[in-house]
Amino acid sequence: xxxxxxxxxxxxxxxxxxxxxxxxxxxxxxxxxxxxxxxxxxxxxxxxxxxxxxxxxxxxxxxxxxxxxxxxxxxxxxxxxxxxxxxxxxxxxxxxxxxxxxxxxxxxxxxxxxxxxxxxxxxxxxxxxxxxxxxxxxxxxxxxxxxxxxxxxxxxxxxxxxxxxxxxxxxxxxxxxxxxxxxxxxxxxxxxxxxxxxxxxxxxxxxxxxxxxxxxxxx
Numbered sequence: 001x002x003x004x005x006x007x008x009x010x011x012x013x014x015x016x017x018x019x020x021x022x023x024x025x026x027x028x029x030x031x032x033x034x035x036x037x038x039x040x041x042x043x044x045x046x047x048x049x050x051x052x053x054x055x056x057x058x059x060x061x062x063x064x065x066x067x068x069x070x071x072x073x074x075x076x077x078x079x080x081x082x083x084x085x086x087x088x089x090x091x092x093x094x095x096x097x098x099x100x101x102x103x104x105x106x107x108x109x110x111x112x113x114x115x116x117x118x119x120x121x122x123x124x125x126x127x128x129x130x131x132x133x134x135x136x137x138x139x140x141x142x143x144x145x146x147x148x149x150x151x152x153x154x155x156x157x158x159x160x161x162x163x164x165x166x167x168x169x170x171x172x173x174x175x176x177x178x179x180x181x182x183x184x185x186x187x188x189x190x191x192x193x194x195x196x197x198x199x200x201x202x203x204x205x206x207x208x209x210x211x212x213x214x215x216x217x218x219x
Contacts, residue, residue, distance in 0.1 A: 001024075001025055001026070001047040001048070001111060001131075002025070002026045002027070002028070002046050002047055002172075003020060003025050003026070003027050003028070003046060003047065003048045003049070003050060003107070004027075004028050004029075004030065004046045004048075004049050004050070004070075005017060005020075005027055005028065005029045005030075005050045006029075006030055006031075006049065006050065006051040006052060007029065007031070007050075007051075007052045007075075008031055008052055009052070012052070013029050013031075015100075016050070016100075016103070017029055019100050019103075019104070020104075020107070022147065023104060023134070024131065024134065024147065024150055024151050024154065025107075026151075026172055026173075026175065028046075046070045047070060047111060048070055048071055048072075048073065048107060048110055048111060049070050049071070049072045049073070050072075050073045050075065050107070051072055051073070051074055051075065052074075052075045053074045053075060053076045053077075053093075071092070071110040071111075071113060072092070073092050073093070073094060073106055073107065073110055074092070074093040074094070075093070075094055075096060075098075076093045076094070076095060076096065077095070077096055092106060092109075092110055094106055108120060108131075108132050120132050122154060122157045122158065123157075124157045124160045124204075124215065124217075125160075125202075125204055125215075125216070125217035126138055126139045126200075126204075127153075127157060127196070127204065129150070129153065129154055129157060131154065134147075134150060136150060136153065138196060138200060139200065141199075143195050143196060144195065145192075145195060148173060148174070148188065149188070149191065149192050149195070151173050152169070152173050152188060152189075152192055153192060153196065155169065155172050155173060156205065156213065156214075156215035157215060159215070160214075160215050160216060161214065161215075161216050162214060163208045163211050163212050163213070163214045164212045164213055164214065165211060165212040166185040166186070166212055166213075168212070169185050169189075169212070169213070170184065170185055173188075189205065189207075189213055192205065193205050202217070204216065204217060206218065
């Protein structure tokens with residue numbers, strides 16, 4: 001899932017971004033300025049907005065969230081919680097200072113609210129990914145995946161049936177520009193297949209020549 005982090009403190013932004021990435025999220029960071037902030041021009045479809053709220057910021061944090069279809073988690077000082085932020089529904093807040101475990105729990109809670117599910121689990125053709133507990137199974141057998149392999153598989157499962165280009169995969173999983181002269185993505189797909197497909201009779205991750213990769217069940 002992709003999160004937009006709006007924060008004016010560099011160290012805080014780096015700390016939260018690193019922790020979120022380690023837990024399988026893709027994160028974009030923008031700086032909170034006196035006049036608000038600008039959406040990243042090449043990013044869209046955020047699942048959650050995490051927004052710092054320094055003193056006096058309430059007047060310009062009324063950005064258009066409805067068009068983004070994403071809940072918002074405000075990070076607030078104890079004396080800077082506006083009445084309109086209730087902590088329920090699409091808006092919530094977390095009082096500073098906070099433990100990262102509490103922050104992560106709030107993130108998962110808002111994402112569950114958005115999806116309308118009590119659990120955050122992806123399922124496709126015998127594959128099951130528990131996004132909160134970071135566990136993967138196929139046909140009931142536990143898969144031993146690295147953090148990046150888990151993130152790569154979750155991307156393929158979210159986009160099941162869609163052909164994903166190597167450039168798109170590189171951007172979403174590693175947040176890098178893909179160099180077409182390398183086999184970087186292919187190497188990681190091959191390693192993932194060795195765990196997800198090779199031990200099982202039916203393969204789910206397929207190469208689409210000249211285009212990329214797709215996860216789907218084929219006859």
